[in-house]
Amino acid sequence: MELKTLRLSIRDLQEDDWIKMKSLFIDFNNSKYAAYDRPLPTEDIEIEALTKQFVENSLFFAIYLLDKNQMIGYVCFHKDEEKYDLGYCFHSAFHSNGYAYESIRALIDYFVREHNAATFTAGTAIANTPSCKLLEKLGFECVSTEEISFNEDFSFEGGNFILNLQ
Numbered sequence: 001m002e003l004k005t006l007r008l009s010i011r012d013l014q015e016d017d018w019i020k021m022k023s024l025f026i027d028f029n030n031s032k033y034a035a036y037d038r039p040l041p042t043e044d045i046e047i048e049a050l051t052k053q054f055v056e057n058s059l060f061f062a063i064y065l066l067d068k069n070q071m072i073g074y075v076c077f078h079k080d081e082e083k084y085d086l087g088y089c090f091h092s093a094f095h096s097n098g099y100a101y102e103s104i105r106a107l108i109d110y111f112v113r114e115h116n117a118a119t120f121t122a123g124t125a126i127a128n129t130p131s132c133k134l135l136e137k138l139g140f141e142c143v144s145t146e147e148i149s150f151n152e153d154f155s156f157e158g159g160n161f162i163l164n165l166q
Helices: 017-028 031-034 044-057 099-115 131-136
Strands: 003-004 006-011 062-064 072-082 083-092 119-125 141-150 154-164
Touching: 003 099, 003 131, 006 099, 017 031, 017 044, 017 072, 017 083, 017 154, 031 119, 044 062, 062 099, 072 099, 083 099, 099 131, 119 131, 131 141
Parallel strands: 083 119
Antiparallel strands: 003 006, 006 062, 062 072, 072 083, 119 154, 141 154
16 A cells, blocks of 8 residues: 655655664654653664564555655554554654654544544553644544553553544
């Protein structure tokens, strides 16, 4: 699958994208938002294996700048019955440019058109204000919160978001 927007090219993630994924993972692990997620691998063999797993999922998409053919992030979905759970990661050098909104909007439209998808979900830390604002701009509504912890030393309030297009 390949989609084009005004500024982006969106295509299925491929196994040889692992090198580009390494840059995203290292950048994410160094960000202030890494505390709100499980750590991503940084060793080549682990990144190759995880990228292969993502590719086999078939709902992972590489996001490229159209004019530079540069991978700037990925958007993924996990299908849970009739719901599509959204995830994404963009290199910090490309934050605040509307790329996440543009790519996610295009993919939601694609899933509605091609798969009759009507319900999308997402989870993020309430303290991750940019992510919460992005989800709200996309039309998601925070329907509940819960205490989340990925290790015994740190917990946070997570928001559960839903977008119903029925």
